[in-house]
């Protein structure tokens with residue numbers, strides 16, 4: 001049934017008081033698939049991610065990782081089953097260096113000497129080697145994104161969740177990121193939440209659109225782009241904001 | 244803060260000072276000074292227990308005295324019963340550490356918020372204090388040791404040479420043994436902090452969410468850190484008990500917990516040497532002020548504390564480090580300025 005799926009959710013729902021942030025979501029992701037997750041602000045994308053990682057305990061419904069029900073598990077237990085997340089607001093160890101941050105991640109999977117190598121490799125890959133000794137708390141937003149990405153990828157999780165990874169990045173950083181995402185997707189399943197359409201176009205294939213906590217559309221990216229209803233929910237939001 | 248030990252000059256300086264004092268101290272100090280400094284040493288070990296869990300584990304405990312007192316009473320009761328003080332001293336580490344692990348399990352696995360953590364540690368201390376105060380009657384004895392309630396336990400044995408209960412340490416020897424313990428605690432904590440375990444603790448202090456998102460079990464980590472701190476606090480309690488040969492419920496007092504907080508805050512959170520300096524400085528000050536009888540000691544100490552927090556919010560050691568670094572760089576740039584001038588002079 002769910003054998004070739006790395007991730008499935010069944011009627012996943014997350015309420016905050018009266019707000020239904022995630023509404024009955026039935027989502028599935030194949031092993032090794034790269035999926036983009038779109039949707040206007042407040043659509044529930046980040047909340048959906050947090051339900052997957054155990055940062056939030058869903059109000060109802062279930063999350064399965066390779067067929068195993070992980071609903072209600074603690075974050076570190078879920079992570080140790082092979083999930084890595086780059087959160088929307090970079091979550092880093094601000095007081096310590098870039099290298100130490102990444103090494104902390106690498107050390108989870110590798111013995112000491114290997115962890116060092118792995119950390120150096122990840123710094124190189126993510127283009128932050130020149131920042132190795134800098135304190136993470138003092139970096140620019142885009143650089144922090146890259147450091148967090150290096151941390152996530154250092155653990156080589158089979159399921160990678162990236163919440164707005166391109167935000168705050170320069171053009172060069174964004175190009176590097178796109179390459180990295182594509183490379184990662186060759187070995188792992190990846191879900192990318194992003195608002196940056198140019199970036200999305202570079203990486204997206206099959207795409208899910210969220211609106212008001214629910215899945216609104218699922219189709220190939222070209223189809224999504226030309227979908228009037230999808231354009232309207234984005235425009236509608238913008239109109240709301242403008243009003 | 245998390246530098247590797249090999250490059251940590253401050254560490255070797257502290258180690259050097261400690262070793263020199265340990266061997267030279269008894270030769271140059273009189274008995275009163277030795278006794279006084281021994282007290283600083285004991286309280287430094289106690290301060291280190293909180294400096295570690297707060298500064299390097301992010302655990303703010305308002306009840307460090309619970310473990311200090313537990314260690315003191317453990318040592319008192321066990322040594323009065325056993326005669327030899329070696330095993331009681333070991334127990335004074337193990338029992339509080341075990342109790343800390345249990346309490347920590349309840350607090351961290353119960354996912355208590357930081358505020359409740361403060362409240363729970365404080366309440367536990369109060370409970371100990373209340374309980375032990377109510378043990379004045381003769382029915383409250385453990386073996387040969389009467390707990391004595393608010394009267395405390397007198398005639399606690401002085402530390403002896405292991406295996407020979409009649410070979411008591413004299414004050415100079417006790418100072419040296421305690422100094423050795425302080426040095427060992429300092430070095431061991433420094434090694435723990437530099438280890439992978441210690442780095443994870445610091446990571447948890449920096450960002451709990453990211454730590455668990457990397458797969459680290461922060462509850463287990465905190466329990467271990469808390470238990471280590473509890474054991475060290477307990478051991479310092481035993482040192483206190485044998486140093487005074489007397490212990491009373493004040494070991495469990497709020498004041499005792501507050502002192503640890505003050506020393507760590509004044510010395511600098513996230514350092515080990517800072518709280519030791521703060522112990523020496525503030526204890527010395529309160530001794531001086533105490534003999535002057537101008538004002539209530541606590542009022543003065545409270546005042547000093549407030550001034551420290553307002554003027555040196557980062558604590559003594561970090562401020563001192565920043566200052567000396569600045570002086571050094573200023574000095575260096577001055578030197579650079581001088582060089583071209585010298586050149587010019589020789590040109591003439």
Ligand SMILES: Nc1ncnc2c1ncn2[C@@H]1O[C@H](COP(=O)(O)OP(=O)(O)OP(=O)(O)O)[C@@H](O)[C@H]1O
Nearest residue numbers: 016019021039040041042043044045046047048088
């Ligand atoms: N902890 C919370 N408590 C209450 N409401 C919340 C909480 N977290 C999210 N929400 C609400 O849930 C809804 C979905 O928020 P979420 O952050 O998941 O949206 P998003 O799709 O990630 O938006 P964006 O693109 O702006 O990041 C919003 O209405 C938000 O206000």
Ligand SMILES: [Mg+2]
Nearest residue numbers: 045046047088
């Ligand atoms: Mg979001």
